Amino acid sequence: MPARIAFAFAFVCVFASLATAADVKKPNIIYIMIDDAGYADFGAMGSTQVQTPAFDQMCREGTRYTDHYSGSAVCAPTRCVLMTGLHTGHCRRRDNQAKANRNKTDQNGLVFLKDEDLTVAEVLQKAGYVTGGIGKWGLGNPGFEGSPEKQGFDHFLGYLDQVHAHDHYTDWLWNDGERMETGKRYAHYIFEEDTLRFINENHDKPFFLYLPYTLPHGKYEIPADDPAYALYKDKPWPQQVKNYAAMITRADMTVAKIMDLLKELKIDDNTIVFYTSDNGPNAPFVKLLDSNGPFQGIKRDLHEGGIRAGMAVRWPGHTPAGEVSDFVWGMRDVFPTLCELAGTETPANLDGISVVPTLLGKQQKGHDAMYWEFPPGSQQAVRMRKWKGYRRGTKSPVQLFDLDTDPGETTNLATKYPQIADQIAAIMTQSHTPNEFWPLDDGPPKKKKK
Structure with missing residues (x-):
């Protein structure tokens, strides 16, 4: 083989091996966001009533953030902020339903993402990540530009419409744009199975898994034979409160299974996991469960109780274990943070900042204001x-x-x-x-x- 050709061949081989190494170093990313749990509904955030052993373990093995914020005080705009990196003064969806000009909205007062909206899933998909979402979308119904398969998701299973998501025993869900009959199974069981399947099938490549689980959002219902419900059935609380607490614990049990699977597949050290809630709690749980902790306000309120959200982040060997951080950040920062983690360019004009230095236990400049x-x-x-x-x-x-x-x-x-x-x-x-x-x-x- 001529020397020039041999050198070129060697260069290509070295470049290919470097590219492969770079791909391997990209961390898998799992972002778990349960629905309507309050700041203090997690044990590590101060709850003495609700059991969340997986969240608490993540805080021991990773870092707990005391000053982390939701994108908004209700479901849909929070998801819009998370997906687009724009705060609610700039993003397309600023409430669950339009306040004005409802006749101009996409569907029944709903405003969906458009083609020109750029999501973090689209950017990660282009960076070589397999992208999955399981749970409640809320940013585009079937046939519209805002549906998840048109916004960067290789796979999405769950509810597209947020009102549909109120029914935990629905007889159908959307699966990759197709209607999937469920036989009225408890939807979270289906979500858990699909979550573990997605991780098993994609563990040998970089993946981004977005888990906007619907628990513990109302309707407040859970199977009576669920092991989570057994923990609360004898509590001297109204049935609604028992169900709510059990739903949080049930979601937490799924997180425990995710963490166990990461270890079993030996990808634990290469997977960063975020675990939070989308906004503050509803009023019925504040008095009995102290769901908003020391804060004033609940869901739909921009006082701290409506927008401050407990957060645990765990990435073995990278995030400091057992640390508590009061660095001020929130869901608008997820987009640029995940871009840096993935080693891809961050789009211009986002309202968030990358908090990777903070996640790694380093000092960094924070927001001037949020x-x-x-x-x-x-x-x-x-x-x-x-x-x-x-x-x-x-x-x-x-x-x-x-x-x-x-x-x-x-x-x-x-x-x-x-x-x-x-x-x-x-x-x-x-x-x-x-x-x-x-x-x-x-x-x-x-x-x-x-």
Whole structure:
């Protein structure tokens, strides 16, 4: 073989081996997001009532984040923020249903992702990842551009419409764009089986598995013979509360099976797992279970109880074990973070930042400020270091709270620190991009004079 050809052949072989090595080093990514569990519904986040041994073990073997935030205070916009890396002042879906111009929406007041929307799944798919989603999508129904198979998912099993997802005993689900009959089996059992199947079938290649499980969202129902329900059946609680607690534990049992399978397949050290909830809890669980912990607010509320979400991240040999971090980050940061983990370029103009240094236990600069808006009540909120600003109505005065000393947002410090309140008001104004479906009003409705 001539020397020049031999050199070229050797170069190709070396390049191919390097490429293969690079592919092997790409971590598998599993993002688990259960539905409507409160910040303090996890043992490691302070629950004394609800059992979550898998979450707690992940915190011991990985890092627990105390200042992690949801994308929004309800389901659909949270998923939109997570998928697009844009906060609710910029993203396409800012509430479950449109507040205005419903006749112009995609379907019955619903606004779906469009072709021009770029999702993290699309970017990871192009970077060589097998992409899967199992659970509740909520960003595009069948036949629309926003359906998961048109937004970067090689596989999706579950509910596309969020109202359909209220029925845990549905007789059908969507499976890769096709209707799949279920025989009214408890849907989470199907999700668990498909999750383990996906990991088994794709463990020898880089994969991204998004698990927006529907538990413990209402309807609050679980099979009476489920081992999770047995833990709560004798509690002196209303049936709804028993079911809710059992549903959280049931989802956690699935996480335990995922972690066991990663070890069995010997891909544990090359798989980063995120485990969180999509927004704050509903009112019935706050009193008996203390679901929002020290925080004011529940689901649909931009106070801390509505948007702060417990988070555990585990990646053996990479994330510090047993650490607790108060670094401020949230679901808008998932897109750029996963891009860095995958070794691919991060799209421009995202609202999030990569938090890979933080996940690896290193120091990094955080957000200057984080912004949320929620059309019902025209709520706006900003987290700026230790400060939290909140208002209802774009011309209403900002309420200012020091989260270091007042996590329950009980003492308004706006008059004491007017410059900070004004700075936050300016951030609120700058961060809101007007949208025909999600207008924000000047202020709360005035009470009628009697």
